[in-house]
Amino acid sequence: MTAKLVVEGLSHHYPDEYTGIDVHALDDISLEVEEGELVSVVGPSGCGKSTLLNILAGLLPYRVGTATVDGIRIEGPGPDRGVVFQEHAILPWRTVNKNIGHGLEIKRMPRDQIAKRVQEFVNLVGLAGFEDKYPHELSGGMKQRCAVARTLCADPVIMLMDEPFAAVDAQTRITLQEELNRIAMATKKTILFITHSVDEAAFLADRCFVFSARPGRLKAIVDINIPRGDRIWSDMNANADFLAARDEILKLVREEVSVATEE
Amino acid sequence: MSDTIAKEGAAGGILASLSIAIQTRIGRQKLRKIILGSIPFLVLFVLWQMNTAFEWLPAVFIPPLGDVLGAAITLQEDCVGIGGALAMDNTCLLTNHIFSSIGRVILAAVIGLPLGIGAGILAGMNRTVSRYLEPVGVFANSISGIAWIPLAIVWFGVGWMTTLFIMLNTIFWLMFFNAMLGVRGVAKVYEQSVLTMGGSRWDVIRHVYLPGAMPSIITGMRISLGFGWRALIAAEMIGGDSGLGFMIFVSAEEFKIEEVFLGVIIISLIYMATDRYLLAPLEKWTVERWGLIWKPT
Ligand SMILES: Nc1ncnc2c1ncn2[C@@H]1O[C@H](COP(=O)(O)OP(=O)(O)OP(=O)(O)O)[C@@H](O)[C@H]1O
Ligand SMILES: [Mg+2]
Numbered sequence: 001m002t003a004k005l006v007v008e009g010l011s012h013h014y015p016d017e018y019t020g021i022d023v024h025a026l027d028d029i030s031l032e033v034e035e036g037e038l039v040s041v042v043g044p045s046g047c048g049k050s051t052l053l054n055i056l057a058g059l060l061p062y063r064v065g066t067a068t069v070d071g072i073r074i075e076g077p078g079p080d081r082g083v084v085f086q087e088h089a090i091l092p093w094r095t096v097n098k099n100i101g102h103g104l105e106i107k108r109m110p111r112d113q114i115a116k117r118v119q120e121f122v123n124l125v126g127l128a129g130f131e132d133k134y135p136h137e138l139s140g141g142m143k144q145r146c147a148v149a150r151t152l153c154a155d156p157v158i159m160l161m162d163e164p165f166a167a168v169d170a171q172t173r174i175t176l177q178e179e180l181n182r183i184a185m186a187t188k189k190t191i192l193f194i195t196h197s198v199d200e201a202a203f204l205a206d207r208c209f210v211f212s213a214r215p216g217r218l219k220a221i222v223d224i225n226i227p228r229g230d231r232i233w234s235d236m237n238a239n240a241d242f243l244a245a246r247d248e249i250l251k252l253v254r255e256e257v258s259v260a261t262e263e
Numbered sequence: 264m265s266d267t268i269a270k271e272g273a274a275g276g277i278l279a280s281l282s283i284a285i286q287t288r289i290g291r292q293k294l295r296k297i298i299l300g301s302i303p304f305l306v307l308f309v310l311w312q313m314n315t316a317f318e319w320l321p322a323v324f325i326p327p328l329g330d331v332l333g334a335a336i337t338l339q340e341d342c343v344g345i346g347g348a349l350a351m352d353n354t355c356l357l358t359n360h361i362f363s364s365i366g367r368v369i370l371a372a373v374i375g376l377p378l379g380i381g382a383g384i385l386a387g388m389n390r391t392v393s394r395y396l397e398p399v400g401v402f403a404n405s406i407s408g409i410a411w412i413p414l415a416i417v418w419f420g421v422g423w424m425t426t427l428f429i430m431l432n433t434i435f436w437l438m439f440f441n442a443m444l445g446v447r448g449v450a451k452v453y454e455q456s457v458l459t460m461g462g463s464r465w466d467v468i469r470h471v472y473l474p475g476a477m478p479s480i481i482t483g484m485r486i487s488l489g490f491g492w493r494a495l496i497a498a499e500m501i502g503g504d505s506g507l508g509f510m511i512f513v514s515a516e517e518f519k520i521e522e523v524f525l526g527v528i529i530i531s532l533i534y535m536a537t538d539r540y541l542l543a544p545l546e547k548w549t550v551e552r553w554g555l556i557w558k559p560t
Contacts (some may be wrong), residue, residue, distance in 0.1 A: 057455075076458075078459075079461025081459060083455075085452055085455070087452055089455065090456075091453055091457075091470065091474070092555060093475070102457070102460060103460040103461070106457070106461050106462045134552060134553055135554070150456075
């Protein structure tokens, strides 16, 4: 396996032109994500997870450190890196169908092929019957599922997902997590998955990156060696590896959250 | 029913007295809207009729309705049929003025609206473009459109070039500012999502800025067409050789007050029709459908 995504010595400050006091969001982050690997990122709120994702997506220019894909420095956004944004970024003026097929439309895929693929993903995220609705006619969780389907449907090599299942109901979340696991297994996509849920981080990831409170540093890496085929929620309570990984992540996160709240 | 009447006042009363068949055919909500909207006009109309009956103000100031309708017939009296009117035959005085004004509005709108939207979107997304265009736009907006009329007459003479210039000057800049502000108000994350799917600048313009700025663009169309009409009427009065503004001006000079009334009524009817049958449906099928604007209930 080769490293697909490499981050070295990455730091980021947000300048504040009104107060003059910069926010130090990321501090000296170095990490690698292997090709076909699914890594999760957990850490206290405000520790710079979304900042890291924006840099990797090519949406946020950075100066200190490097971030590369296949050895090439990230300089801007591209269709090789699909993003599920933390806020629902589906377009209000497009129906569910048109949103999900948007990436393929940009790639100029023929209409009938788009329609076929879109239907698959509509069914996958359980939005059948809502194909022609506009986002304002959907619930929060439905919008999020639509956003996930849009990114999956565009079929990027790398997927950067920022708390994609946060507003989805527990039952759908389990389905989507298992589905993402199946996709990771079947397609060998490289996935970076940000979450607040320790269970989710342990269930999905090959490795979990735990970040410290702001300024975000890479505090620890937890390996989770469960074969993808064994990752089914109904079996997890009896899976010692899962339980051990979850408890370790939980312990690490707890230390940081108490640091963050003592601040 | 009785408390509905109390609550809605006259509109409720009128509504209640209509037959159920009519109510269900048009829809209660819509009917109520129509009735409420007509009340101010009805009041004006009744006052007008009362003025005629009681002769508060003489007919040279406020002519009876009959005279106004009569003026329309007199102006059209030598015109042969709809064919003659459409061919803009010399004999069809009234329709010629109407068509001439409408034609100018359409011409100015067809040129000015797309240019204003295009330039506004560019200025909204690009700092350099906005640095060039914003100051001159602020300059243009500081002077009311009609203040250009004397200068335009010197440049283009009396006629359609002057009226077109005045209208374009009004329509373009109002549209420009509205489109620009609309683009600036579109959430950044929409643009980012299109870029991360491999979208080009052009994709972002078509798929994000244009629809995202639509609420402002429609407002801009409303405002610029409204002000454009007003500017046109003024321009036709001073620098035109035909059109409703010209007709009103000439009639006033000849003390044909009923023709002035006729012209004013026609102008407002045309504008109301534009708003109702062009802008309102556009709004309904875009920004309202997308949930981008709130409608008071
Ligand atoms: N555009 C911005 N301008 C200025 N400061 C920002 C900006 N975006 C984020 N920050 C700051 O950077 C820090 C990290 O923010 P970031 O959004 O990366 O956190 P996060 O880890 O994703 O948090 P959460 O889990 O709550 O989503 C925060 O303190 C935030 O205030
Ligand atoms: Mg975040």
